[in-house]
Amino acid sequence: MGLFDVHAHLTDKRLFAREAEVLAAARSAGVTTIISNGLNPSDNAAVLELQSRAPDLVKAAFGLYPVDAVLPEMLAMGETYVRDAAPVPSSEAVAWVRDHLDDAVAVGEIGLDHYWVPEALWAQQELGFRDRVSLAMEADKPVIVHTRKAEQRAMEILIEMGAPKVNWHCYSSKVKLGLRIGNLEGHYLSIPANARRAQNFTMLLQKLPRNKVLLETDCPYLGPDKDVVNEPKNVAGTVDYAAELWGCGIGEVQAQLEENFERLFGFIP
Numbered sequence: 001m002g003l004f005d006v007h008a009h010l011t012d013k014r015l016f017a018r019e020a021e022v023l024a025a026a027r028s029a030g031v032t033t034i035i036s037n038g039l040n041p042s043d044n045a046a047v048l049e050l051q052s053r054a055p056d057l058v059k060a061a062f063g064l065y066p067v068d069a070v071l072p073e074m075l076a077m078g079e080t081y082v083r084d085a086a087p088v089p090s091s092e093a094v095a096w097v098r099d100h101l102d103d104a105v106a107v108g109e110i111g112l113d114h115y116w117v118p119e120a121l122w123a124q125q126e127l128g129f130r131d132r133v134s135l136a137m138e139a140d141k142p143v144i145v146h147t148r149k150a151e152q153r154a155m156e157i158l159i160e161m162g163a164p165k166v167n168w169h170c171y172s173s174k175v176k177l178g179l180r181i182g183n184l185e186g187h188y189l190s191i192p193a194n195a196r197r198a199q200n201f202t203m204l205l206q207k208l209p210r211n212k213v214l215l216e217t218d219c220p221y222l223g224p225d226k227d228v229v230n231e232p233k234n235v236a237g238t239v240d241y242a243a244e245l246w247g248c249g250i251g252e253v254q255a256q257l258e259e260n261f262e263r264l265f266g267f268i269p
């Protein structure tokens, strides 16, 4: 049985420079699949290259981060947003994703962000989100969703569109809404490696249907300890924690999580 990380950013400069070490540490911890999520055109290209270097371990998801999706418009409005990548029109970014879907196991990360993005651009951001969800549905791929301060709206859109395969990455709104989402058919929530020190993730791990739980790290963010650069190997700690909360053995947790992964992504991690 293998552990997996459905949401990593291995191309982030903090991990990229130590790629061999990070992947070796993941393998040693029992991780057999890492889905590295692309944020923008240059990042998607880097994810594709990374996948070709370690195809047995790293699987690509290509996406457009909800802030990057409207970044040219945000900057034109005079907003500031610190980002490594240059702003690219979303049409150009999505055309690349469409052309490379055969190389991806999912479309992500995509979503809605009402925290950084000014309200004047919410309608445009939503149109783009719908467009990317359609793209995934046409290709029969799951979507990996990031939302910030817009979870309810994202849920309404995904229900309305009938999106059949959804992973909510690092869901951080109210637990009650998270449980509602976790009970929707085809919707999964991936719990990050900081769960032990985060009350909302602890509650979700306790209360979500167990067949709707997945593991992620969001590395290099959200480490098990504050100020530590997170890595895929840390999913092992979340399995230990789930076993404590569920009152069962680690093997049972791993078997459940692996089954969940296969149901959503269509292959054994």
Ligand SMILES: [Zn+2]
Pocket: 007, 009, 037, 109, 146, 218
């Ligand atoms: Zn992410």
